Amino acid sequence: MPLEQAVGVATDIAILSLLALSAYLVLLVGRISFGQQAYFALGAYASGMASTLAGWALAPSLLLGAAVGALVSALLAWPTLRLSGLNYAVATLALAEMMRIALMRLHVTREVEGEIVGPQGTEGFRDIRWLLENDVSPGGFLLLCLGVLGAALLALAWLRPRRLGLALRQVGHDEVLAASQGLPVLRLQLLAVAAAGALAAIGGGLYAHRATYIEPALFDPMLGVHAVGYALIGGLGTALGPLLGVMFDIGLLEATKVFAGWRMVVFGGLVALFLRFRPRGLLDEATVHRIGAAWRQFRRSP
Amino acid sequence: MNLRQLLLVAALLPVVFPAAAQSRRPQVDLACEAHGMGPLLDCTVRLRASDGRPLTGATVTLGATMPSMPMAHTVKPVRALPTAAPGEYRGQLTLEMSGAWAIEIDLAGPVRDRVVRVLMAEECEGDGRCPAPPARR
Numbered sequence: 411m412p413l414e415q416a417v418g419v420a421t422d423i424a425i426l427s428l429l430a431l432s433a434y435l436v437l438l439v440g441r442i443s444f445g446q447q448a449y450f451a452l453g454a455y456a457s458g459m460a461s462t463l464a465g466w467a468l469a470p471s472l473l474l475g476a477a478v479g480a481l482v483s484a485l486l487a488w489p490t491l492r493l494s495g496l497n498y499a500v501a502t503l504a505l506a507e508m509m510r511i512a513l514m515r516l517h518v519t520r521e522v523e524g525e526i527v528g529p530q531g532t533e534g535f536r537d538i539r540w541l542l543e544n545d546v547s548p549g550g551f552l553l554l555c556l557g558v559l560g561a562a563l564l565a566l567a568w569l570r571p572r573r574l575g576l577a578l579r580q581v582g583h584d585e586v587l588a589a590s591q592g593l594p595v596l597r598l599q600l601l602a603v604a605a606a607g608a609l610a611a612i613g614g615g616l617y618a619h620r621a622t623y624i625e626p627a628l629f630d631p632m633l634g635v636h637a638v639g640y641a642l643i644g645g646l647g648t649a650l651g652p653l654l655g656v657m658f659d660i661g662l663l664e665a666t667k668v669f670a671g672w673r674m675v676v677f678g679g680l681v682a683l684f685l686r687f688r689p690r691g692l693l694d695e696a697t698v699h700r701i702g703a704a705w706r707q708f709r710r711s712p
Numbered sequence: 713m714n715l716r717q718l719l720l721v722a723a724l725l726p727v728v729f730p731a732a733a734q735s736r737r738p739q740v741d742l743a744c745e746a747h748g749m750g751p752l753l754d755c756t757v758r759l760r761a762s763d764g765r766p767l768t769g770a771t772v773t774l775g776a777t778m779p780s781m782p783m784a785h786t787v788k789p790v791r792a793l794p795t796a797a798p799g800e801y802r803g804q805l806t807l808e809m810s811g812a813w814a815i816e817i818d819l820a821g822p823v824r825d826r827v828v829r830v831l832m833a834e835e836c837e838g839d840g841r842c843p844a845p846p847a848r849r
Contacts, residue, residue: 414773415789422783523736534830542824617782623814623828628782636784660784674781 417548421620423653423660424555428613429633430640430652431562435606437641439599440582441491442499444634445506446610449479451513451629453611454618455529461540461619462527463520468540468619472558475615476608482509483607484600491599503631513626534625538618555616559653562609566649578602610637639681645691647698654692736762740817740827744844746810751835753805753844757792757817766799770823774803775816779830789818810835812847 429450436443457475460466466474490501519528529535541551569575581588581598589595618624636659644655659677669676684691739762744755755774759767772792778785785808792803807813813833819825831844 418775418786418789422786426783525737536828539826542826545824621777621782621816621828622826625779625830627779627812630780632781636781674784 432606432610433637434641443502445502447633448506448509449607449610450614453614457615458538458618472615479611480608484604487603645693647695651693771820772801773818
């Protein structure tokens with residue numbers, strides 16, 4: 411694979427991993443969201459508009475996208491988290507579609523140097539050119555994406571053994587038991603869902619600046635289903651699980667082109683198989699525990 | 713940090729992180745036609761500088777991705793080579809299926825830019841060729 415293409419694939423893996431991590435965060439608190447693509451879209455549009463229409467730099471544009479993603483995610487989660495599992499999943503899908511259709515009606519344009527820029531409904535949002543105008547190379551942008559992903563993974567790893575991390579997992583295992591132990595279940599789920607919205611939005615912002623062109627059709631339910639699929643294939647035992655799922659799909663199936671146009675079919679079949687035989691994915695909690703125990707034993711041995 | 717301080721920070725952000733410098737962009741025309749059951753997409757790119765003159769000496773790379781599945785249905789980027797006509801470049805993409813494809817035209821050399829055009833590529837029977845018109849939604 412030429413270096414140029416390898417850099418592109420690695421960048422896609424890093425960006426999709428942020429989306430997969432957002433789906434993982436929701437799964438962690440015991441809910442399934444098929445609507446994370448909506449926050450990816452909000453992040454893409456918000457940060458794209460900030461850098462293109464308002465002339466903001468990339469970092470504050472991404473931060474604005476993250477804030478919008480977190481806020482909208484929390485606002486929508488407030489009423490929907492009261493729904494039971496399946497109903498919540500359907501609600502996330504419906505709300506995501508509502509937002510996508512709303513983006514089809516979004517027209518905010520401005521003339522910059524004789525060219526009309528900004529979202530133009532179904533015609534899309536072209537010329538998000540901050541990277542080109544600031545001479546950011548594909549390799550440099552890959553490093554930025556890896557840095558953001560690394561920061562997210564480190565934050566999740568730091569949180570894991572802490573009281574908050576354990577409480578989130580407890581809620582995910584059994585909401586009723588968690589509530590009976592005095593944990594604020596709804597508040598913890600809101601926190602996780604808002605963080606998931608922010609993560610997806612940052613991914614969307616990075617995607618918009620990499621692609622330079624976005625349109626509402628990009629953010630259809632297939633993207634959200636894939637995000638959940640990545641987390642389920644990779645495993646829920648650790649935040650590295652979703653990354654594994656993305657690497658498997660994009661890194662192996664897509665980059666090698668083994669199955670060409672049949673890749674989606676193969677991926678769907680794999681998700682079904684995993685749900686049947688390894689419902690909590692490749693790196694499930696038991697596997698992570700075993701790996702941890704083996705590592706500790708290895709370190710103790712003379 | 714109270715609301716007034718937050719608003720002040722938001723107002724100062726474009727000052728702290730200056731706006732991107734604007735540049736005069738080249739004009740990019742893309743015409744593609746599909747053939748075969750892949751389908752294969754023969755694309756011709758015509759570049760003009762902002763003053764209207766044909767833009768020669770550019771490195772033109774063509775890529776394609778399906779908007780219905782961002783980042784997950786992409787094809788290997790190919791180099792579009794200059795033809796005898798000044799400012800004209802030609803390359804062939806092998807798509808995985810018919811449908812709407814976002815063709816990414818990456819320019820390097822005298823000018824660095826990326827232009828995206830969404831086309832509807834259909835499979836054509838036998839040796840037949842069919843134009844790939846802009847996708848309408």
